[in-house]
Amino acid sequence: LAKTTQPISMDSYEGQEVNITCSHNNIATNDYITWYQQFPSQGPRFIIQGYKTKVTNEVASLFIPADRKSSTLSLPRVSLSDTAVYYCLVGDWAWNTDKLIFGTGTRLQVFP
């Protein structure tokens, strides 16, 4: 499984756009990139998943450059409720190989 590197923490203010970048230099051809959000004392919540270029849903956007060695999670106009830990995971999500190994994650603190 590809190792990921993320900033340990980030601070932002309400209404700002937040971009969290994850490095995964050893990503393999079959690997997908998935981001989860975790609030204290809760299980992680799926945010977004992608393979290349850009993916957007109602919550966030995921930007993946052509070399796929990094990815950026973009949260538009964050609010206080976006304060959480964000995990970037890379892995072969084929049906028979789906073990997830969590890294340290990025602790995002949103201030009023």
Place this chain on the structure above:
Amino acid sequence: GAVVSQHPSWVICKSGTSVKIECRSLDFQATTMFWYRQFPKQSLMLMATSNEGSKATYEQGVEKDKFLINHASLTLSTLTVTSAHPEDSSFYICSARERAGVVGIQYFGAGTRLSVL
């Protein structure tokens, strides 16, 4: 998205007793479920992979006789912490994967806070 239900959400037990935690996939079938533990301010650590109808696969360093896993059906996996001790106090989280096309997404339960006195 799919829903994974975990029960109980919080349990306190005396040292030496056993505790069972249930993990259910509510609206999909999961041949594989996963169990994690998480200490305060730390990341999730994978404990074991639970396979329906077969023995669980434990990660290195996880005692299989201490953490018994049973995956009796396609929607239910249980984790039993046997002879619990204070050092087993932690946040336990399960997950199950729903297949979406050729790529799956893992969905997580809300977690179980175990406190061993």
